Amino acid sequence: MRHKLLAVLCVTAVSASLLGGCGSEKKTEEKETAGEVQGNELSDGSDEEAEEETKTEEAASEEKSSEDSSKAEGVTLDVSKPLSGTHHAEMILKDYGTIKMELDADTAPLTVTNFVKLVQEDFYDGLTFHRIIDDFMMQGGDPEGNGTGGAEETVKGEFSNNGVENDISHTKGVISMARSSDYDSASSQFFIVQADSTYLDGDYAAFGHVTEGMDIVDEICKNAKPINSSGLVDTPEQPVIEDIVIVD
Missing domain, CATH: 2.40.100.10 (Cyclophilin-like)
Known part of the structure; x- marks a missing residue:
């Protein structure tokens, strides 16, 4: 026979602003600020998009879990001989x-x-x-x-x-x-x-x-x-x- 199907959701959001602010040393306040601005420019809204995508996928996961929980618990019967009852x-x-x-x-x-x-x-x-x-x-x-x-x-x-x-x-x-x-x-x-x-x-x-x-x-x-x-x-x-x- 053939059986069924479930999906595993995995979402990874990388913040470009963090990349901009993760230097080995902070030499000047001006350089640090410039790095933060550059990081925000590189993100181009990807952080917000990733967050929205995460929320959507989490909602889908919750809906799927709700559907699964409504299914009856299955049992395995011994079919090596004819059933009765x-x-x-x-x-x-x-x-x-x-x-x-x-x-x-x-x-x-x-x-x-x-x-x-x-x-x-x-x-x-x-x-x-x-x-x-x-x-x-x-x-x-x-x-x-x-x-x-x-x-x-x-x-x-x-x-x-x-x-x-x-x-x-x-x-x-x-x-x-x-x-x-x-x-x-x-x-x-x-x-x-x-x-x-x-x-x-x-x-x-x-x-x-x-x-x-x-x-x-x-x-x-x-x-x-x-x-x-x-x-x-x-x-x-x-x-x-x-x-x-x-x-x-």
Whole structure:
């Protein structure tokens, strides 16, 4: 997977007036004064500019720290064997906010374990939602950004038409795995149902639902401008996944 990004700010301001006043000896008051004047001329306002730049960068740093502190604390789950129980995750979308999700590992243990594994490897960081259809769903998690990519490993499709009982219905807010015609081809691409689509039941591995942030999903779907009938969105317009955190 891939992970994320932080910057370290380092600002060095050198005062030309100090250079002008740092001689080995002060011979006369007139010479000292002349040196101070010369130093002020050489600075040409750089001291003021440096101070202003420092304030700007400090403000940016404080804002970034505030954003980071609002993120949920992440945990690392043992994915060496199928998970069980209920787990929670938070997905941060650039320019939109946070979508909170509940994952049902009792119903879809292989699917949830695969998803958590990819999250913990930072696989999703920087990927996008490339396929968006209003009144249907938004689909993402493809490293190619066009629906053709995925992770190295695939997972067995956990749905009834593939021999696995799964009673999660594809209603608004449900999270499910995308796949090709091969029932066991799901890997990293997932979709969030925006409008009830129960006709998908039995054919796709639903594994959780959105608990907070459906307003973000609605906004994205409503404003999407697909460039073809399959719902593909032009790359610059694809919402970016900044981070997904496993909360518990």
